[in-house]
Amino acid sequence: xxxxxxxxxxxxxxxxxxxxxxxxxxxxxxxxxxxxxxxxxxxxxxxxxxxxxxxxxxxxxxxxxxxxxxxxxxxxxxxxxxxxxxxxxxxxxxxxxxxxxxxxxxxxxxxxxxxxxxxxxxxxxxxxxxxxxxxxxxxxxxxxxxxxxxxxxxxxxxxxxxxxxxxxxxxxxxxxxxxxxxxxxxxxxxxxxxxxxxxxxxxxxxxxxxxxxxxxxxxxxxxxxxxxxxxxxxxxxxxxxxxxxxxxxxxxxxxxxxxxxxxxxxxxxxxxxxxxxxxxxxxxxxxxxxxxxxxxxxxxxxxxxxxxxxxxxxxxxxxxxxxxxxxxxxxxxxxxxxxxxxxxxxxxxxxxxxxxxxxxxxx
Numbered sequence: 001x002x003x004x005x006x007x008x009x010x011x012x013x014x015x016x017x018x019x020x021x022x023x024x025x026x027x028x029x030x031x032x033x034x035x036x037x038x039x040x041x042x043x044x045x046x047x048x049x050x051x052x053x054x055x056x057x058x059x060x061x062x063x064x065x066x067x068x069x070x071x072x073x074x075x076x077x078x079x080x081x082x083x084x085x086x087x088x089x090x091x092x093x094x095x096x097x098x099x100x101x102x103x104x105x106x107x108x109x110x111x112x113x114x115x116x117x118x119x120x121x122x123x124x125x126x127x128x129x130x131x132x133x134x135x136x137x138x139x140x141x142x143x144x145x146x147x148x149x150x151x152x153x154x155x156x157x158x159x160x161x162x163x164x165x166x167x168x169x170x171x172x173x174x175x176x177x178x179x180x181x182x183x184x185x186x187x188x189x190x191x192x193x194x195x196x197x198x199x200x201x202x203x204x205x206x207x208x209x210x211x212x213x214x215x216x217x218x219x220x221x222x223x224x225x226x227x228x229x230x231x232x233x234x235x236x237x238x239x240x241x242x243x244x245x246x247x248x249x250x251x252x253x254x255x256x257x258x259x260x261x262x263x264x265x266x267x268x269x270x271x272x273x274x275x276x277x278x279x280x281x282x283x284x285x286x287x288x289x290x291x292x293x294x295x296x297x298x299x300x301x302x303x304x305x306x307x308x309x310x311x312x313x314x315x316x317x318x319x320x321x322x323x324x325x326x327x328x329x330x331x332x333x334x335x336x337x338x339x340x341x342x343x344x345x346x347x348x349x350x351x352x353x354x355x356x357x358x359x360x361x362x363x
Contacts, residue, residue: 014039015041015135016039016134017042017043017129017132017138018030018040018041019121019137020042020076021044021140022044022067022075023071023140024187024199024201026072026140027079027191029140029179030076030079030081031079031190031191031194031196034080034081041132042083043083043086043128044072044083044085045088045124047089047092048209069085073085074197075197075198084128086128088124091124092116095115095120096116096119099112100115103339105246106271107269107338107358108269109337109338109339109340110339110340111339111340112208114163114164114165114166115166117164121139122137125139135174136174136176137176139177140178140179141160141177142154142155142159142160143160144177145177145180148173149297149349149350150172150175150350151348151349151350152348154180154181158183161343162311162312162343163341164350165295165344166355169298215247216244216247219244219247226244226246227274228242228243229242229244229273229276231277232277233279234267234278234279239258240258242276243257245269245276248276249266250266250335250338252266253265256278260278263280264278264279265279265280266278285335286334286336287330287333288327289328289336289342289356290326290358291328291342293354294326294353296344297350302322302323303320303322304321304323305318305319305320306344306345307319307344307345307346308342308345309342309343310340310342311341314334316345319331321344326354339356340355342355
């Protein structure tokens with residue numbers, strides 16, 4: 001199988017820096033580039049201390065764990081490329097974990113993967129590409145890049161363009177996505193056929209820096225004050241008590257800790273009064289939302305008619321967006337979770353993104 005080279009020229013004269021996580025996607029990306037004749041250099045970013053993880057936690061494939069570093073080194077040796085391991089623990093704590101903690105303290109649910117792409121990965125790739133004299137940088141994202149523009153992946157179910165929507169457009173001018181038009185099953189098959197040890201390695205699950213999704217332990221270890229408080233219905237009636245509002249997210253159904261005889265969802269989180277409000281599914285649905293931290297890739301009309309996703313696995317929904325007011329109007333009701341990313345598309349081209357805001361809109 002040959003790599004889709006788009007506007008890549010230069011062959012062995014073109015040096016490409018590949019971000020290698022220790023997983024199958026980045027491994028095959030590096031392999032394909034090497035097979036295509038490019039001068040490939042690998043880089044592995046360490047986001048956490050090796051000693052931070054227990055043996056039990058390592059079994060859950062924590063991002064950038066010692067296992068991941070070891071796998072990245074083995075893959076690089078097998079492919080025949082150099083690999084630099086770079087310590088970014090302090091930067092990760094300040095740039096990503098702080099955003100995550102601050103968001104939950106405000107009663108919103110940040111998307112750390114999108115913020116990591118914006119504030120960590122591409123920032124670091126640019127720095128280290130310059131240091132090693134690389135012309136381009138590559139990642140294992142499932143998306144398609146052509147002439148500096150990003151499009152949805154060939155296998156829509158695996159599309160990761162959503163997580164690139166906060167990244168500054170200038171980074172895409174030098175970005176290479178070798179597996180963006182491939183199926184995940186084919187990527188794994190290439191790894192297996194070429195004896196890359198990660199061919200059957202499970203994909204990362206949940207938040208990479210919180211093993212087993214244990215929010216409580218993570219918050220307590222980072223000094224977050226978890227105080228019990230009331231769980232209210234839509235009329236303000238107390239139905240029970242929560243374990244700390246930071247433990248919940250809007251749209252959550254499981255683990256609320258109350259029984260009403262019917263399905264209920266977290267509809268609102270009030271950090272100032274330490275309450276969460278629950279309601280039915282239709283109480284979550286909205287036709288409008290505020291958007292902040294806007295990142296559009298080109299100048300657009302005042303009212304932008306396009307499509308959008310309000311979460312990575314959500315279907316595309318038609319919408320109109322007013323950048324001046326920061327208001328997006330959906331063609332059908334959706335569940336916009338404050339703190340999560342909204343990605344904008346035209347004909348499957350990613351045209352920007354932003355962060356869904358907590359404030360309600362009265363229209």
